[in-house]
Amino acid sequence: MSALVVVGVDGSASSLAAVEAAAREARWRGAELRVVHAFLWPAMHVPLGPSPLGPPDGGLRNMVERLLAEAVGRARSTAPGVDVSHAVVTGEPLTVLEAQSRVADLVVVGSRGIGGFVGLLVGSTAVHLAAHGRCPVLVVRAGGDEDGPVVVGVDGSAAGEPAIEFAFMEAALRGARLSAIHAWTLWNAPPSEIHEDADTYTDPPGELAEAEERLVSEALAGRRQRYPGVRVEPRALRSQTREALIRASGSAQLLVVGARGRGGFAGLVLGSVSQAVLHHAQCPVAVVRGAAERS
Structure with a gap:
């Protein structure tokens, strides 16, 4: 079984930075990269399609498809030779990513997601996943010296x-x-x-x-x-x-x-x-x- 790197995405700039880091990790390891979005709204019985009064490409489901397409495109441009797949999983982000960590060699997340509070340095999903993940968890944040140790x-x-x-x-x-x-x-x-x-x-x-x-x-x-x-x-x-x-x-x-x-x-x-x-x-x-x- 080949190695697997999983990255969680939510459309935020932080998660796209995580996608780039995860793609590099997958390339270094010769691993598959799986881009995962935790889709909470179906569990809350919220309408997912476009509104009858809105544009045909509106709605939550189309929004998710667009953010996944952007993330997959970012991964492939960062590491062209890596096998990239994607998945939309119904559930809360921490629960979804903790389940992914049971089969992954590495889970990568951004330091803050879309729902982060202003001034909060690291989001709750990153902290809790670091505590409960079943494999190593890489939290990608700004900074870092590419030539450093x-x-x-x-x-x-x-x-x-x-x-x-x-x-x-x-x-x-x-x-x-x-x-x-x-x-x-x-x-x-x-x-x-x-x-x-x-x-x-x-x-x-x-x-x-x-x-x-x-x-x-x-x-x-x-x-x-x-x-x-x-x-x-x-x-x-x-x-x-x-x-x-x-x-x-x-x-x-x-x-x-x-x-x-x-x-x-x-x-x-x-x-x-x-x-x-x-x-x-x-x-x-x-x-x-x-x-x-x-x-």
Whole structure:
């Protein structure tokens, strides 16, 4: 079975930017591209055809056909060799795209749709799909440096492993370098052991920083051999995680994060760092959930 990239469209400028990004992803992966529109109105029993008093090409159904034709045309012009199909699915966008994520390798959405509130940086569909999608979700937003690295947040957790794998693959597909960032503070570092000669949890000078650098190296171990063409830049920074990743996104072409990290609360579907970068990153963001979260 060939790979499948799905992109959600609603006629907004943001969704058309997502179509272009999805077409490039499909070309890099040798995948099929499926353009999907969630058509809510049939479920609400609203008339779909043109009004008897209006033009023959009016009505909701014709509007949907036009926006799909524009999206498909945009995809084919962006990546001429990609096999592009389209589908109109009755239902609410989040429900429709979550169902698509069960069969897709990647779902791509714009950061804001037609129904977005003025001033809202990322729409609710993008945020909720990042939390509930069964495959990686790429949220396309303005910004990004085409010559910049793929940036991935590393925290050493098992839940973060799929995000690292995805970031390596993206860097390889794009011919980009990979910047692996682990941000740590005295508050989010693993607890120290009590030293035998003192009743204290204090580490010797520099020991904690060295331990955090080892964490990054261990998280990347093995993947460098599988992706020999990817130049990796491991970085352990003493900083708050969200601030470090948002800052790095200013010169990145893509930021990759896990849905939840080492400090996540049990039952929390999307962690605070993931939500922060979705709202404030200066480049497209991919959210990759762990295997346990996807099940």
